[in-house]
Amino acid sequence: MASAKPAVDYSIYLVTGRDLLPPGKDYLESLEESLQGGVTVVQIREKTADTGEFLEIARASQVVCRKYNVPILINDRIDIALAIGADGVHIGQSDMPFSVARRLLPASAIIGVTCNTPEHVAQAVRDGADYVGIGPAWTTQTKKNLSPVVGVRGLKELLAPLGTSGVKSVAIGGVKSTNALHCLHGAVSTIGHTLDGLAVVSDIVASPQPRDAAKRLAVIVQAFKSTRFNSFSLSHSTCVNFRELYTPEIIKASVGKLLNAIRTHAPLIHQITNTVVTTQSANATLALGASPIMANAPEEMADISKIEGALLINMGTVQALDGMLEAGKHANLNRNPVVIDPVGVGASQYRKECADALLNTFQATVIKGNAGELATLAKSDEVLSKGVDSVGSGFADPATFVLNLARRERCVVVLTGATDWISDGRVVVRLSNGHPLLAQITGSGCLVGTCVASFCAGASLVAESREPARELAHGDMLTAAIGGVLALTVASEFAAAREDVKGSGTFLGALIDELGALTPEKIAQAAKVEVL
Ligand SMILES: Cc1ncc(COP(=O)(O)OP(=O)(O)O)c(N)n1
Ligand SMILES: Cc1ncsc1CCOP(=O)(O)O
Numbered sequence: 001m002a003s004a005k006p007a008v009d010y011s012i013y014l015v016t017g018r019d020l021l022p023p024g025k026d027y028l029e030s031l032e033e034s035l036q037g038g039v040t041v042v043q044i045r046e047k048t049a050d051t052g053e054f055l056e057i058a059r060a061s062q063v064v065c066r067k068y069n070v071p072i073l074i075n076d077r078i079d080i081a082l083a084i085g086a087d088g089v090h091i092g093q094s095d096m097p098f099s100v101a102r103r104l105l106p107a108s109a110i111i112g113v114t115c116n117t118p119e120h121v122a123q124a125v126r127d128g129a130d131y132v133g134i135g136p137a138w139t140t141q142t143k144k145n146l147s148p149v150v151g152v153r154g155l156k157e158l159l160a161p162l163g164t165s166g167v168k169s170v171a172i173g174g175v176k177s178t179n180a181l182h183c184l185h186g187a188v189s190t191i192g193h194t195l196d197g198l199a200v201v202s203d204i205v206a207s208p209q210p211r212d213a214a215k216r217l218a219v220i221v222q223a224f225k226s227t228r229f230n231s232f233s234l235s236h237s238t239c240v241n242f243r244e245l246y247t248p249e250i251i252k253a254s255v256g257k258l259l260n261a262i263r264t265h266a267p268l269i270h271q272i273t274n275t276v277v278t279t280q281s282a283n284a285t286l287a288l289g290a291s292p293i294m295a296n297a298p299e300e301m302a303d304i305s306k307i308e309g310a311l312l313i314n315m316g317t318v319q320a321l322d323g324m325l326e327a328g329k330h331a332n333l334n335r336n337p338v339v340i341d342p343v344g345v346g347a348s349q350y351r352k353e354c355a356d357a358l359l360n361t362f363q364a365t366v367i368k369g370n371a372g373e374l375a376t377l378a379k380s381d382e383v384l385s386k387g388v389d390s391v392g393s394g395f396a397d398p399a400t401f402v403l404n405l406a407r408r409e410r411c412v413v414v415l416t417g418a419t420d421w422i423s424d425g426r427v428v429v430r431l432s433n434g435h436p437l438l439a440q441i442t443g444s445g446c447l448v449g450t451c452v453a454s455f456c457a458g459a460s461l462v463a464e465s466r467e468p469a470r471e472l473a474h475g476d477m478l479t480a481a482i483g484g485v486l487a488l489t490v491a492s493e494f495a496a497a498r499e500d501v502k503g504s505g506t507f508l509g510a511l512i513d514e515l516g517a518l519t520p521e522k523i524a525q526a527a528k529v530e531v532l
Pocket of ligand 2: 015139140141142172173174175199200201
């Protein structure tokens with residue numbers, strides 16, 4: 001074993017699995033190709049080999065790893081690690097206790113520990129582990145007796161106990177190039193702790209081209225790591241003064257540009273929405289200048305999400321959860337923004353489970369809801385719901401609430417009500433437009449979701465940077481969310497002021513008309529925007 005602790009780059013952590021090799025693919029050839037593709041650390045995991053065979057495989061693998069100067073770790077077997085002088089070991093919760101492994105191994109040995117709960121992580125930190133393998137992030141066929149899936153949002157909870165310990169972390173379980181960016185972006189603790197890498201078996205080993213498979217992952221991890229603001233951590237506000245970037249004047253001007261972009265490009269707004277508001281949502285989309293498509297079948301999601309636009313998932317009548325999950329995954333893959341409207345999420349346990357499934361399966365760009373809905377998502381009992389409505393006067397401190405929820409869910413949060421509150425985890429904006437008649441029509445909140453999705457598509461179309469390896473959605477989604485809310489609330493004021501509006505029935509028609517008649521100038525004149 002080497003004398004000094006090797007510096008390990010955990011970015012692309014390959015765990016071997018010979019059973020998964022494609023027919024005809026040689027193990028060592030696959031390993032070497034994956035190293036050429038950018039694997040930065042290798043763990044030899046042999047669940048079926050006897051000791052002699054394991055030793056032979058480990059030795060042969062070490063020769064290949066040394067050629068690329070990549071550290072080699074051994075799964076479970078301290079004896080094999082000692083025998084070949086490996087760089088370290090990976091141990092699970094039911095393997096050799098950490099203290100014994102530490103005693104048996106040289107001081108220079110890297111020891112990594114599997115952690116499935118925050119308590120496991122806290123213990124690994126106390127023990128002095130070098131890194132933790134946290135997960136399972138998703139379900140996988142690769143490991144028997146898999147622990148319960150924690151999901152991307154669970155990874156974030158597992159990162160929290162690492163604190164300032166310096167212990168490194170990799171996510172494991174179902175990690176693939178198709179979900180890698182979601183995993184990295186979503187798994188950031190509230191104090192800004194990010195993953196150090198991704199641990200992968202099948203996405204590389206089962207590939208006939210492991211070099212390409214490793215490269216795909218490496219590009220994503222490197223791009224994520226090089227992003228200056230890859231987390232919603234407090235440190236942001238010390239680097240950039242966001243309140244200078246987002247003044248009310250700048251916001252109003254940017255919203256106008258997004259409205260023009262929608263009108264010019266008519267982006268596709270894919271909406272999986274409830275049966276109550278489908279027609280009015282489609283009409284509102286058309287009025288704004290975008291192009292609606294209402295499509296629920298999982299089979300069509302891959303095709304629909306290839307067209308540039310945005311996705312709205314409205315949980316008002318959850319009839320198509322499979323379609324919603326599939327649509328969200330494909331939207332992330334194609335870098336289309338995703339707006340989630342968790343309508344009535346507090347009304348039933350089923351809806352709560354659906355919302356969890358959605359938020360763990362793909363990364364939302366914007367979550368929009370009333371106080372009761374967002375309180376349910378945040379697991380707060382400060383505001384209660386009755387059906388799809390919020391009960392009571394709302395949060396005592398809505399600004400802090402939206403800021404924290406945005407940081408927790410790693411997206412823009414829109415809290416609707418008489419006053420609307422919007423945050424991306426860095427800036428909080430208060431909007432004070434709207435009219436009481438909005439409360440007299442069904443689905444006015446759903447229309448906000450439609451407008452926000454349309455503006456997100458507009459923001460994506462005019463985005464200055466388009467880096468698919470680094471961004472799950474291109475463009476300024478904070479401004480987009482503000483634009484969507486302003487469009488509906490400002491239009492509602494114009495509609496309510498019309499002489500032909502006699503009540504809620506005529507108001508709805510006038511509202512659609514006024515959405516169609518909105519201009520950047522009208523929005524800029526009427527918008528009541530405060531940046532807090
Ligand atoms: C990086 C990494 N994380 C977790 C595991 C799982 O290890 P363990 O819990 O010991 O289960 P087996 O791998 O032995 O099935 C891992 N191997 N690597
Ligand atoms: C070893 C291990 N530990 C938790 S999940 C897992 C297997 C991960 O394999 P894959 O990357 O193919 O999902």
